[in-house]
Amino acid sequence: MEKRGEPIRVTRSSMPPFEEYVDMIRPLWDSHWLTNMGDLHQRLEAGLKEYLHAENLSLFTNGHLALEMTIQAFQLKGQVITTPFTFASTTHAIVRNGLTPVFCDIREEDYTLDPEKLEALITEETSAIVPVHVYGNLCRTAEIQEIADRHGLKVIYDAAHTFGVEVDGRSAASFGDASMFSFHATKVYNTIEGGAVAYRDAALAHEINGLKNFGILDEETVALVGGNGKMNEFQAAMGLCNLRHVDEEIGKRRLVYERYMERLSGVRGIRLCQPKPGVKMNYAYMPVVFDGFKWNRDEVFARLAEAGIYPRKYFYPCVNAYPCYADRYSPEDTPVAARISRQVLTLPMYADLALDVVDEICDIILG
Numbered sequence: 001m002e003k004r005g006e007p008i009r010v011t012r013s014s015m016p017p018f019e020e021y022v023d024m025i026r027p028l029w030d031s032h033w034l035t036n037m038g039d040l041h042q043r044l045e046a047g048l049k050e051y052l053h054a055e056n057l058s059l060f061t062n063g064h065l066a067l068e069m070t071i072q073a074f075q076l077k078g079q080v081i082t083t084p085f086t087f088a089s090t091t092h093a094i095v096r097n098g099l100t101p102v103f104c105d106i107r108e109e110d111y112t113l114d115p116e117k118l119e120a121l122i123t124e125e126t127s128a129i130v131p132v133h134v135y136g137n138l139c140r141t142a143e144i145q146e147i148a149d150r151h152g153l154k155v156i157y158d159a160a161h162t163f164g165v166e167v168d169g170r171s172a173a174s175f176g177d178a179s180m181f182s183f184h185a186t187k188v189y190n191t192i193e194g195g196a197v198a199y200r201d202a203a204l205a206h207e208i209n210g211l212k213n214f215g216i217l218d219e220e221t222v223a224l225v226g227g228n229g230k231m232n233e234f235q236a237a238m239g240l241c242n243l244r245h246v247d248e249e250i251g252k253r254r255l256v257y258e259r260y261m262e263r264l265s266g267v268r269g270i271r272l273c274q275p276k277p278g279v280k281m282n283y284a285y286m287p288v289v290f291d292g293f294k295w296n297r298d299e300v301f302a303r304l305a306e307a308g309i310y311p312r313k314y315f316y317p318c319v320n321a322y323p324c325y326a327d328r329y330s331p332e333d334t335p336v337a338a339r340i341s342r343q344v345l346t347l348p349m350y351a352d353l354a355l356d357v358v359d360e361i362c363d364i365i366l367g
């Protein structure tokens, strides 16, 4: 096998050609307007509204603050139902708003919130549901909405993984009351750090845009107890450049995905997420579940690491096993999530991952 110089990590950030970025930021040396909803910010907001088919959209300096401040904007109380099979951000955004998370288990098939287990968790105290479109797999949105409507609950999606995903032409941004997207460097589409929230009710713009700028409404009026969640012009410039290339990047990810599927489908003890009819995927992650395979997840991880290949154990451990939540929760409350978290590995997946490296990874896994 040919020797690779560089280690292979789970992801590699998409970047535009250097000259393109320089051209985009050059006007900032004339305007000296570096942040606070400048020209590039406005252009990116318009561009993303169009790309995501979002009627209302606000940019943020990162996805986490977009979620945290959106939850704040809805002025929720009591309990919020979510899943523990996600990144720390989802639960932290709930808790940092003074709300109590209640963990619902996930589906075997796509690791999203299991609507069949949802209703039993709803109490008098429940005010909202925060499901996660994990790995870019869309949740059972219709079932979740039906239950939410019946109980008068808000639905705020953690859509951090679903940039560009559509089902029957309908954007991932269109479900529930709001959807948070992350544009972190490791995501399908990045603004270095960054994020956005798309929301149904145009009137919410006042709260959301206020909260991300200290609640300042005008020079003499501070009306909300906000924070600082503003996206700056250098982030917006990266976003505008990357937006030009994102479809091409997703197209390249598709080839990597297809190669993995070709090599790993049908192998005993290996489970892969299956494509769903009508869904335009973004190939954000390549999760593989080892269940009865000749090696367990940790053994596969070690074999790859030995060859300088570093997949990630996303999402292990489950959030309800974190030390900061251990006094109130247990992973045993969500047995499917607990088991999948011990069996799953997300393999390297990015636009420029060479197909012969994908083959090398599969050769090592299959032994």
Ligand SMILES: *Cc1c(COP(=O)(O)O)cnc(C)c1O
Binding pocket: 062, 063, 064, 065, 086, 087, 089, 090, 132, 158, 160, 161, 182, 183, 184, 193, 194, 195
């Ligand atoms: C990345 C991510 C976030 C947070 O986004 P940042 O932009 O890094 O703040 C939230 N939820 C999930 C599921 C994520 O993967």
